[in-house]
Amino acid sequence: MIAQRSARGAEVVLGLCAYTHDSAAALLVNGNLTGFAEEERLDGTKHSKAYPARAVAWLLDRAGLTANDVTAVAYNFDGRRYLPALGQLPDHLARASTRSRALPRSRSFLTVHRRYRARMRELSQWFPHARLVPVLHHRAHALYSFLSAGVDDAAVLVVDSLGELQTTTIWHAAHRDEQPFHLRLAAAIRDPASLGYAYGAVTEHLGWRRGDEEGTVMALAALGEPARFRDVMSRAIPLTGDGFTLDPGLLPLRVLSSRYPRTSAEFTAVTCPPRPPDAAVEPVHADLAAALQERTEQVMLHLAGRATRLTGSGLLCLGGGVAMNCVAAGRIARAGIVDEVHIPPAPGDSGTAIGAAAAVWLDTTGQPPTGIGGRCYLGPAYPDLTLSAEPRPGLTAERPADPAQHLARQLANGTIVGLFTGPLEAGPRALGNRSILASPFTHEVVDRLNRTVKFREAFRPFAPVILADRAADYVQLGQPSPFMSIAAPVTALTGSRLPAIVHGNGTARVQTVTRHQHPFLASVLAAFGEITGHPVLINTSLNIKGKPICGTPEMALDCLVETGLDALLLEGWWVTKC
Structure with missing residues (x-):
């Protein structure tokens, strides 16, 4: 045609x-x-x-x-x-x-x-x-996941809540010069069997917003003991030869309406009462989160193994909302099932x-598009931004001669800085263009970030950004992680010297950076490493809990004014509070 x-x-x-x-x-x-x-x-x-x-x-x-x-x-x-x-x-x-x-x-x-x-x-x-x-x-998910990897052959596993009737699909994708582009559906699981539905249901039961705060439950899981509810979650999400199912007695049949709860009275009876969003987080909640996360990892490992058997590919591309579960992705990467795991910068919808x-x-x-492989900085940019000396009441702005060196020195002194530079990144992770950066050396920084900047739960961890050629010193990863998608065990060096980036389960969701990928951020990391001995920084998104990542300069200035941020580097302008 x-x-x-x-x-x-x-x-x-x-x-x-x-x-x-x-x-x-x-x-x-x-x-x-x-x-x-x-x-x-x-x-x-x-x-x-x-x-x-x-x-x-x-x-x-x-x-x-x-x-x-x-x-x-x-x-x-x-x-x-x-x-x-x-x-x-x-x-x-x-x-x-x-x-x-x-x-x-x-x-x-x-x-x-x-x-x-x-x-x-x-x-x-x-x-x-x-x-x-x-x-x-799911075809849209699969194509994006594969094309973003920039490879010629891969298994693609898409796991989410619901796409039409599909909830889990396995594809084989191949693109070689001498052959037509190939994307073949190898297996599919249909609703009501849905891992995304199950994770969202328990997220809501635990008092967080389904479709938004599953990451909070994943973080809480590191503090719990899965054995307490292991049998319940195994019964709720049984494994089968070709995937998994859901027990409707515990996780009732999906109705596309918020009026129908996603957990049953029986689920409450064998776990805990639903937690109101403003209630204290108790050990029982952490234990339920831990059991849910453990079962999610088991299901994902099971599906990943099936994907490799059906396709024979050594690379696994993940897509769909469940692909954002960086702990499960890390388990797959370390399991020896595949040579490498790839997750695109925007694996969700x-x-x-x-x-x-x-x-x-x-x-x-008959041809795939170009310009997708390896790219994440795809949104609006503001290279010609000009600020006055007082861009907002109570703020001052100046232009340092060497922004990277200036930023590194400030970070080494304990300053918490918002970074707004270049095109807006794609996906849920701040990847150096709309980030908050901080020193990784003390837990006090984590406490301050959670309490005065992000306004979120104290148990939430912060991820590190590391120069790619030094990543092996700090995390046991074994592959690139440019989009901060995989949680990996930390090394002894990290545990002893950089505690602020270590989660309760001994992992860190790392972003690896090369000079080709992000020249400015790589320069900041190198300069910070020269000062401190470690080219590692905390990198979290430039936003407040409940609000999106700042996509415009005005949103970034709002974030500086409304939070405990010390400063903002906004397209080369150093903005501080008077």
Whole structure:
């Protein structure tokens, strides 16, 4: 099929994650990725569900295009595939454990299908000259995960809560010069068996926001004892020969409505009462989190092993929301199942905007798009930013002659600094362009960051960023980790000299940095290493709990004013409080 061209002669594919959590947009022009942005970083609403109007406007403006120039809109769900859920109705009605939810479940899937059709009509009005192409959600995840790795062969494992009816898929991807691009679905698990659903259900039971604070539960797990609820979680998420299932007596059948709780009265009886969000965190909560995390790791290891057997590939690409579980990813990396684990910078739903656009380009031309492999700094940048000497009341700004050296010296003196530089990074991890940096030498820094800057639970750990050629001195990783996606055991040196980056389970979720990947951050690390002996820093996201990573200079200045940050390096401007 020949792709239609815009009035300006370009083939323009706009990929969208819209009308659902983590709204985002990506743009391919003549098959090359020109940019990607998550709407939350621009509208200030964490996990924004809006149509990504700001992200789309930025992408088109940067490319010198308008909505009329878009030739195809790739949507990251195929709403027609919700309808097969109706075929599950007789089986759910026949079982006592699912009967009460069978009809509400079917009605909820019909409702989502109707909403999908309405959204397609809305998109056709936004882009009157474009083809609207729905893309299978897990295919979008798989394509992005593989293409971001920049390799020619890999197994791809996608695990999330729900994509149409799929919750877990295994793919074999290959791209060699002499052969056509190949992405084959090797296995699939359908809802109601969903690891993402289970993790979200227990997250909510423990008093944190499902779809947002699963990472908090993962962090809490390091402080608990899994044996207390090991049998419960094994019963809730049984392993099978081809994957896993869920016990509906403990984790009830999914209904696409918040009115239906995701844990049962029986689950409460054998674990603990639901924890109110403002209640104290007790040992029982840590123990339940630990059992959940342990079972998640067991399931992920089981699935990873099956992926390698089905594909014969030595590289495993992970995608979907569960791929953000860095502890499980670390377990897979250390298990000897594969040679290397790759996780893209945006493994959750926002990244499917890139994957959906890639799918449309691939299906149209037979060729994969370019510009995706190894890239994470894809969003808006503000290189020409100019500040006055007093950018806000109570703030002063100046331009140091050598920003990297200045920042390193300040960090060595114990200053906590926000860093806003270059294009906005993709995904949930701050990777040096929208980061908060601090010295890793004392626990007091961690306490201060949690208490006065991030305003979050004291047990939450902070991740390190390390020069890649020195990473082996500090973490037992054995592979690059440019997107801060893998938790690895720390070395004895780290445990004794850099306690602030060590979590309760003896691991650290590390970002490795090369000069090619991030010249400025590498220079800061090298300078900090010359001063302190260790090219390692705490790196956490430039935001406050409950708010998205700062995508604009104004948001960054707000973060400085509203938190205990000492300073902000904003596109070369050193901003401090008077």
